[in-house]
Amino acid sequence: MSFFSRALVFFSLLLTVNGQEVPWKPAARAEPASWPESVKEQAQMMKQKPARLIFIGDSIIEGWDEDVWKTRIASAGAHNFGIGGDGPQHVLWRIEHGLLEGASPEAFVLMIGINNFWREFTAADTARGIETIVERIHQRHPESRILLLGLLPVYEAKSPIRAWIGEINTRLKQRHGTQKTEFIDLSAEFLEPDGNQRRQLYTEDHLHLTKAGYIVLTRGLASALHLP
Secondary structure (H helix, E strand, O other), X not given: OOXXXXXXXXXXXXXXXXXXXXXXXXXXXXXXXXXXXXXXXHHHHHHHOXXXXXXXXXXXXXXXXXXHHHHHHHHHOEEEXXXXXXXXXXXXXXXXXXXXXXXXXXXXXXXXXXXXXXXXXXXXXXXXXXHHHHHHHHHHXXXXXXXXXXXXXXXXXXXXXXXXXXXXXXXXXXOOOOOOEEEEOOHHHHEOOOOOEOHHHEOOOOOOEOHHHHHHHHHHHHHHHXXX
């Protein structure tokens, strides 16, 4: 996704009306128009093409650097089920519409939630939505491991979003060891000693990752996922 496209997604999030959505209940997205088709395609792939690893999330997952994905992850047998702009409520909708209807993988990798900051949901409610996803995965695939990734640090150290992210990660950490869930927080790998971002790991929007960022992220998962 280009920087311009990411900016459009980000801007559209700022215009999203909270309405009746809550992060722990399934909700469809009206925009982009391609979203329903993406949901359908992912459900079909899950059903028709078994994989050892299933990655679920938003644009951080969807935008995994192509070279890094091909050489380190796809080669291990993986599907990328990321959709830019999604929150936990949208992943729950995808789950209701076939995202988990297929053979059980060895592991699911889940990173979701950052977009709900701009939808003005609380950290507690967003964490509840993420925890609901974990429960749904475990109910459908009780033998699969779940790698629950903490949200990565975005923007500068003093940004209000940092406290919001910190609260979510603290809540998610309590899931570690339950329902075959392993919580992995790689935040420290993306920060300088002063708490600001390691800039070479992020794109100009201070939100998405560069190739170097995905190399660090992949390295942090390599042992847990037995990546080549």
